[in-house]
Amino acid sequence: MHREATIEPRQEILRAAARLFQQQGYDATSMNDVAAALKLSKGGLYHHFQSKDEILFHIMSHAMDITEERVINVVRRTEGAEERLRTLIRLHIEVVLSEEDREITVMLHENHPLPPALRRKINGRKKDYVHFVENLVADVQRQRNSTSQVTPRAAAFALLGMINWIYQWYKPDGSLTGDALVRQYTDIFFRGAVG
């Protein structure tokens, strides 16, 4: 029973901090605000994270973990280049649309100043993901003997732009449902970039 109560304090801190950063701005949020939102003592918070930078870094790392678990790992276990690309598009859109993870994953794309060493780690993981998508696009183009003039690299950036931009406009109660979005984006990308 004790274990249940203490197993996820770090995740809860990251989630509460991410929410505050979005509501009132990163710079305007203090470690005290984060502690207060969680009814933690300052010491209780500092036991887990030494600084706001460290919290931001772990929010971004957690967002990359989510992408790795829910997108990359599933795609790796999928058979066939084309099905892998379709799966990636669907799962990445699902991560973006996930109400539960949104406050964490959206932080990946905000330009908050992070110390260079931490920034490099996050950027490295982002780049790995771009390469993963790029290779997948190349595989599908090869398999389809595609005559497309579109390079896998430009295609990967176009796809990630389409998907990550969803944060900017999507309303869960809007006329465009998640399913319709997956179908249409898959259609645009397959016809446009690997057809």
Add this chain to the structure above:
Amino acid sequence: MHREATIEPRQEILRAAARLFQQQGYDATSMNDVAAALKLSKGGLYHHFQSKDEILFHIMSHAMDITEERVINVVRRTEGAEERLRTLIRLHIEVVLSEEDREITVMLHENHPLPPALRRKINGRKKDYVHFVENLVADVQRQRNSTSQVTPRAAAFALLGMINWIYQWYKPDGSLTGDALVRQYTDIFFRGAVG
């Protein structure tokens, strides 16, 4: 001569402020910092802008003015639906790639807290632009008797995502040149969404 020296102080303030907001964060930048960066007295700055919110609002408005002048107005003067859409893609990418305007236009997509009334004004202009793109896509689909299952709305969001995401990854000295980017994005979008 006197006129030349005073004609653009507001624009210079906006530009310097945008630069500071990106370097050190919006919340961490004070009106004093902005005044100091421009070697202005605090009174001199407050003569033009009453608050940081007002500066941010005018940066965003200016970014929308740039889009209107350099993209929308040129597209409106262009003949033929297809050529209009091609022109829009090229000119919007050029605005994003413009080193000179980047610090202003990138601010449009940052989620800084703006008072609701000002936020609504900016969002209204952003929505007008989405509708403009959406109508253009519908025109091209109609003209081509397109059998695409892609709705103009989803297509417009996909296109704006592809283009506005360029801020996140583009390096002027990278292997993907601006021209190649325009060509490939036009190709992806035309084949994918209106083909």
